[in-house]
Amino acid sequence: MTIKGIQDAVIERAQAGDDKALSELLQAVRPNVHNYAMKHCVINDVDDAVQEVLITVSRRLDSLKIVAALSSWLFTTTRRECRRLGRVAFDFDPHGDGTALEWLNTTSEQDQLIDLTRAIRDLPDIYREVLLMKDYEQLTNREIADKTGQSVAAVKSRLHRARTMVRDQLLQETSNLSNEAYQ
Known part of the structure; x- marks a missing residue:
């Protein structure tokens, strides 16, 4: 066995x-x-x-x-x-031009953490809650569903949406920094 x-x-x-x-x-x-x-x-x-x-x-x-x-x-x-x-x-580079990688390489860890914290803070409550439970508390989708009274499918959907919103916010910050550099 x-x-x-x-x-x-x-x-x-x-x-x-x-x-x-x-x-x-x-x-x-x-x-x-x-x-x-x-x-x-x-x-x-x-x-x-x-x-x-x-x-x-x-x-x-x-x-x-x-x-x-x-x-x-x-x-x-x-x-x-x-x-x-x-x-x-x-492998995902949404801009396809290396902007995200450039931001990671040229921005201090402290500034990255500030940007990430701001992006998470700005999430609507329903998305922030599941994101923090999953990534900070390291709960399973089932545990999150039980705590929030949602279905596992709803948790997965909200988690995906939360991550997409955070990523988009960080990429927006990246684009803003790139645009400022060219002005």
Whole structure:
């Protein structure tokens, strides 16, 4: 047995198409995948990585040749998903001209922190609340939903909108600085 609480027979039944065994397997491996993702993903990507890995497990479990290799396969899949999500997040340059990178390289950390704090402070309450719970308190989407009385989907939507608004505000600051430099 490679993962605590999972019998080889459950894995084999899941591979054979037993939906109940697959559900049992996914529930059992989820904490391991989540813990591993916490170490290898940007905090904002952990839930997405876990979800993608579990989807991959459910779709590709039949490709696992050796039952004892499940944990290695899970960790490799999780690490790859974290890298993929990280590339997507850090490869984004909305201006396409290096303005954001220039701002990061030429603005002091203290000024960046001030700009970020201002952008978060200026968010409407419903967006600021979920952003702080997720990124500052490091709560899961489910925990935020329970605390706020919202659905998980609403939390994800508001979190995405909050991050977009903060990013747009910071990029606006960047554009303003660039425009001032050329005047």
